[in-house]
Amino acid sequence: MGTIYVKTNSHKGIVIGKKGRLLKRVKENASKELEEIYEKKVKMDLHVKVEKDWQKNFWILRRLGYA
Numbered sequence: 001m002g003t004i005y006v007k008t009n010s011h012k013g014i015v016i017g018k019k020g021r022l023l024k025r026v027k028e029n030a031s032k033e034l035e036e037i038y039e040k041k042v043k044m045d046l047h048v049k050v051e052k053d054w055q056k057n058f059w060i061l062r063r064l065g066y067a
Helices: 009-016 018-038 058-064
Strands: 002-006 046-050
Touching (some): 002 009, 009 046
Parallel strands (some): 002 046
């Protein structure tokens, strides 16, 4: 499962795209790349989460490997 963090609801709409098309395309491309790397089928689940000032949140940054 993957989570995409954004600052506002308007950003969430942009990332998801009209009728979810953009997020679906991102999911398909990422799955394809991972399948090539691991040489097996990959099932991916993506979520978009609104988290104000996530880039300043130590715990989120730590979970992402930046802190």
